[in-house]
Amino acid sequence: MIQINAxxxxxxxxxxxxxxxxxxxxxxxxxxxxxxxxxxxTTLLNLVAGILVPEAGRIKVDxxxxxxxxxxxxxxxxxxxxxxxxxxxxxxxxxxxxxxxLHPYRITGALKLTAEVCxxxxxxxxxxxxxxxxxxxxEELSQGEKQRAAICRALLPQPKLIxxxxxxxxxxxxxxxLILDLLFESVAEQxxxxxxxxxxxxxxxxxxxxxxxxxxxxxxxP
Amino acid sequence: MIDSLYIAWxxxxxxxxxxxxxxxxxxxxxxxxxxxxLLLKESERQLLSRAESTPLVVGAKxxxxxxxxxxxxxxNEVPELIDMNAVDEVVQSGLAxxxxxxxxxxxxxxxxxGTTLDYFDFRGLEIARGRPLAVLGECVLGATVAARLxxxxxxxIVSSPETVFDLAGIYPLKMQVVGVLEPGHSSDDLAxxxxxxxAWVIQGLGHGHEDVAxxxxxxxxxxxxxxxxxxxxxxxxxxxxxxxxxDSFHFHxxxxxxxxxxxxxxxxxxxxGTILRGRYLNQATSFQIVEPKQVVDGLLQNIFRIKNVLDAxxxxxxxxxxxxxxxxxxxxxxxxxxxxxxxxxxxxSRMTIARLLAAExxxxxxVSGSLCAxxxxxxxxxxxxxxxxLFIGGGVNLA
Numbered sequence: 001m002i003q004i005n006a007x008x009x010x011x012x013x014x015x016x017x018x019x020x021x022x023x024x025x026x027x028x029x030x031x032x033x034x035x036x037x038x039x040x041x042t043t044l045l046n047l048v049a050g051i052l053v054p055e056a057g058r059i060k061v062d063x064x065x066x067x068x069x070x071x072x073x074x075x076x077x078x079x080x081x082x083x084x085x086x087x088x089x090x091x092x093x094x095x096x097x098x099x100x101x102l103h104p105y106r107i108t109g110a111l112k113l114t115a116e117v118c119x120x121x122x123x124x125x126x127x128x129x130x131x132x133x134x135x136x137x138x139e140e141l142s143q144g145e146k147q148r149a150a151i152c153r154a155l156l157p158q159p160k161l162i163x164x165x166x167x168x169x170x171x172x173x174x175x176x177x178l179i180l181d182l183l184f185e186s187v188a189e190q191x192x193x194x195x196x197x198x199x200x201x202x203x204x205x206x207x208x209x210x211x212x213x214x215x216x217x218x219x220x221x222p
Numbered sequence: 223m224i225d226s227l228y229i230a231w232x233x234x235x236x237x238x239x240x241x242x243x244x245x246x247x248x249x250x251x252x253x254x255x256x257x258x259x260l261l262l263k264e265s266e267r268q269l270l271s272r273a274e275s276t277p278l279v280v281g282a283k284x285x286x287x288x289x290x291x292x293x294x295x296x297x298n299e300v301p302e303l304i305d306m307n308a309v310d311e312v313v314q315s316g317l318a319x320x321x322x323x324x325x326x327x328x329x330x331x332x333x334x335x336g337t338t339l340d341y342f343d344f345r346g347l348e349i350a351r352g353r354p355l356a357v358l359g360e361c362v363l364g365a366t367v368a369a370r371l372x373x374x375x376x377x378x379i380v381s382s383p384e385t386v387f388d389l390a391g392i393y394p395l396k397m398q399v400v401g402v403l404e405p406g407h408s409s410d411d412l413a414x415x416x417x418x419x420x421a422w423v424i425q426g427l428g429h430g431h432e433d434v435a436x437x438x439x440x441x442x443x444x445x446x447x448x449x450x451x452x453x454x455x456x457x458x459x460x461x462x463x464x465x466x467x468x469d470s471f472h473f474h475x476x477x478x479x480x481x482x483x484x485x486x487x488x489x490x491x492x493x494x495g496t497i498l499r500g501r502y503l504n505q506a507t508s509f510q511i512v513e514p515k516q517v518v519d520g521l522l523q524n525i526f527r528i529k530n531v532l533d534a535x536x537x538x539x540x541x542x543x544x545x546x547x548x549x550x551x552x553x554x555x556x557x558x559x560x561x562x563x564x565x566x567x568x569x570x571s572r573m574t575i576a577r578l579l580a581a582e583x584x585x586x587x588x589v590s591g592s593l594c595a596x597x598x599x600x601x602x603x604x605x606x607x608x609x610x611x612l613f614i615g616g617g618v619n620l621a
Contacts, residue, residue, distance in 0.1 A: 051567055072571065079569025090564040094236030095229070106225035107570040107578075113225070137236075153568075 007057035035213025050074030083154030230581035248590035273514035296333035336421025352401030359463025430471035
């Protein structure tokens with residue numbers, strides 16, 4: 001599903017360089033990424049999602065070379081094939097839960113908002129236990145409910161790859177397991193691949209594989 | 223685009239204070255020049271139509287503007303009074319028909335206009351209900367006066383004292399409403415018309431009281447001789463003219479020197495008007511003759527000169543507002559960087575983000591435009607009254 005070769009990336013204004021020689025993640029694999037803060041875990045997710053472009057090397061998602069796609073192509077790939085769950089939910093405070101979940105459909109022509117999509121959104125929220133909160137604004141939700149809504153937003157377009165950036169980072173232990181259960185369940189149902197950044201070592205046994213970022217060469221700027 | 227509008231609508235609704243402030247700014251900056259323009263056009267229309275239908279006005283020397291405004295619009299600024307000799311002069315010239323006007327007093331904030339029945343014919347005023355003036359002490363109301371005060375023929379209206387501090391002043395006169403005029407959409411709608419003599423009664427030049435020669439109260443009589451009876455201040459004067467006391471009303475002194483504010487002069491033809499104007503150019507006379515159209519033209523020139531200055535000020539304020547709005551959007555973009563970053567990460571293009579912002583601006587302009595249209599509708603509806611209250615005056619009661 002994901003193939004990375006000789007990846008090089010650095011932020012122009014920061015003392016940071018990410019270097020990944022080779023990394024492969026198989027379809028339907030659930031992979032956790034761990035490592036110290038600032039080691040480039042989030043940067044890796046952004047590179048895979050096509051939000052950032054590498055200096056050198058190759059990133060393939062489902063045999064598509066993300067690094068060689070134009071901006072529009074990367075956006076389309078991201079919105080149709082990749083679901084992103086952010087650490088701090090990143091729900092839009094002026095939209096209610098349903099509108100937040102449907103938001104990707106309203107900001108791009110690559111996804112079509114149909115009655116079937118709305119039906120699936122309702123089903124998804126029911127399974128996530130937030131059906132009764134559809135008309136509520138994010139400020140009226142608990143942390144767990146917010147993350148469930150964010151997961152619904154990521155899953156609704158039925159992506160083949162789900163990137164989760166510390167999706168359980170802001171949650172209490174009880175909610176952490178619940179959210180992870182729901183995420184794993186949905187990933188299994190959608191036959192998707194999961195690449196999740198986490199700091200929580202208690203959750204690691206639940207993943208198929210763990211990638212420790214200390215294995216990669218992370219150096220200061222040359 | 224509909225999705226962008228939907229999201230923008232949600233954003234605008236969520237940030238009510240920001241949206242309301244922007245809408246208020248845009249509405250204000252649009253309504254100000256538009257309403258000013260509308261009011262000035264209406265004032266031009268009103269001033270010109272009235273002035274063009276009034277050929278000449280004779281009055282005391284002094285401000286031609288005050289004279290014209292009082293005669294045509296019954297403005298509160300009363301020009302120096304002239305006397306009925308001015309009317310006689312016009313009659314004797316044989317060149318024009320005079321219509322005396324005495325617009326000095328008020329009744330419940332509306333001008334009382336003392337004139338003759340010729341005025342109604344001259345202005346083409348029709349009686350909607352009741353009948354024209356016939357007897358001393360009667361009045362005919364303009365349509366607006368009747369509507370606002372809720373008066374109909376058979377009711378009464380009392381003149382207002384000129385000052386409440388003048389204890390020796392004249393008593394208010396209770397006048398019978400005998401007619402209500404058809405709406406004319408002019409200053410006539412806002413006037414209480416009385417016969418010239420009734421106006422003089424209001425002033426105290428004519429009065430009615432018990433016949434002192436026949437009075438049974440000896441304390442009223444100050445001095446009695448074979449030829450005359452002199453009454454003291456105990457003699458009560460009538461404050462209402464009725465059928466019973468009508469005959470007791472009388473005037474003292476020479477009616478030729480009774481006051482009026484002006485004379486509307488209707489020349490027989492253009493030549494007569496020109497001759498008449500020439501006569502009044504003679505510096506020996508204490509009267510002046512003015513052509514209202516000329517006075518209004520001068521007034522409008524001044525108004526439009528001021529309007530040009532106002533337009534420039536509004537333009538500058540408008541530019542400043544547009545810059546301020548641009549700044550608000552620029553700052554809000556900085557504040558919304560995280561939100562826009564999220565949208566971008568989800569797969570939104572920069573073009574779509576620009577479209578979302580354009581949709582927000584469109585909503586603000588649309589709401590402002592609707593508000594502006596509504597306000598302009600209100601201004602347009604009340605423009606006639608507003609013009610009379612703001613530009614022309616005349617003691618208009620808008621309540």
